[in-house]
Amino acid sequence: MATRVLQSSFSGLYRAAHTGRAKGHVTAVIRGLSASNNRNREDSWFKSLFVRKVDPRKDAHSHLLAKKEDNNLYKIQFHNVKPECLEAYNKLCDEVLPSIHAEQNYPCELVGTWNTWYGEQDQAVHLWRYRGGYPALTEVMNKLKNNKDFLEYRKERGKMLLSRRNQLLLEFSFWNEPVPRDGPNIYELRSYQLRPGTMIEWGNYWARAISYRQHNREAVGGFFSQIGDLYMVHHLWAYKDLQSREDTRNAAWQHEGWDEVVYYTVPLIQHMESRIMIPLKASPLQ
Numbered sequence: 001m002a003t004r005v006l007q008s009s010f011s012g013l014y015r016a017a018h019t020g021r022a023k024g025h026v027t028a029v030i031r032g033l034s035a036s037n038n039r040n041r042e043d044s045w046f047k048s049l050f051v052r053k054v055d056p057r058k059d060a061h062s063h064l065l066a067k068k069e070d071n072n073l074y075k076i077q078f079h080n081v082k083p084e085c086l087e088a089y090n091k092l093c094d095e096v097l098p099s100i101h102a103e104q105n106y107p108c109e110l111v112g113t114w115n116t117w118y119g120e121q122d123q124a125v126h127l128w129r130y131r132g133g134y135p136a137l138t139e140v141m142n143k144l145k146n147n148k149d150f151l152e153y154r155k156e157r158g159k160m161l162l163s164r165r166n167q168l169l170l171e172f173s174f175w176n177e178p179v180p181r182d183g184p185n186i187y188e189l190r191s192y193q194l195r196p197g198t199m200i201e202w203g204n205y206w207a208r209a210i211s212y213r214q215h216n217r218e219a220v221g222g223f224f225s226q227i228g229d230l231y232m233v234h235h236l237w238a239y240k241d242l243q244s245r246e247d248t249r250n251a252a253w254q255h256e257g258w259d260e261v262v263y264y265t266v267p268l269i270q271h272m273e274s275r276i277m278i279p280l281k282a283s284p285l286q
Helices: 002-017 022-040 043-048 061-065 083-102 133-144 148-160 199-213 242-252 258-268
Strands: 072-081 108-118 123-131 161-171 186-194 219-227 232-239 269-279
Touching (some): 061 199, 072 083, 072 219, 083 108, 083 123, 083 148, 108 186, 123 269, 148 161, 186 199, 199 219, 199 232, 199 242, 232 242, 258 269
Antiparallel strands (some): 072 161, 108 123, 161 219, 186 232, 186 269, 219 232
């Protein structure tokens, strides 16, 4: 009964739109549909045609996707530097950031620090790890307030920057933890803005896909945002050079299942961006 009502109503709308009597006919159809739904209690059925049902979750996606064996929190910083100041900025970072990394009383580590080579120009990217989660982050921030070298660094840095932003991240349980590596390498940071509500689905597919991208040790780390731009995913890769990147990415298509991962994850993405980055001298990831 409900199907026949909808078919008849939509056919009437189509005819009315082509005979110049759309306005009155649309009103009559809407009234008829409303009355029919009320009489037959079909409102919930009608909504089910258009509303996607999702399985209820018992826990936040951060608990489902993040590593359980540790309590690491990551901070990624994006600094847009005045073009004429980039060399001085890099020199300042190479002088100050290693001292923070080496300080035993600070529960934080410099994972990597880079300049963007291809992508957004005159940009620096820093990745920090806080062992102990949010309490470790708070402890470090409080201690840095009394660190004269850091305060001077921040003052000088402010003169060189056009803008800056950051995000707090967790690492996916199925990715490698970033560890120092020898160079020379180039690094690619691929950033994905996902549609809200799709992080679990993304994680399910990439938990399988990561096995296709380990053969040349190119996988460095995978992260998802907690504070800052939400539903953001960052994948960090290392390659010897741009040709190595091209060859490695093409080789992934030879593995059965990779095409399926790409097919099902692309619709989850609202926006994506790639940066090719060169490590600074102070970066543990070379």
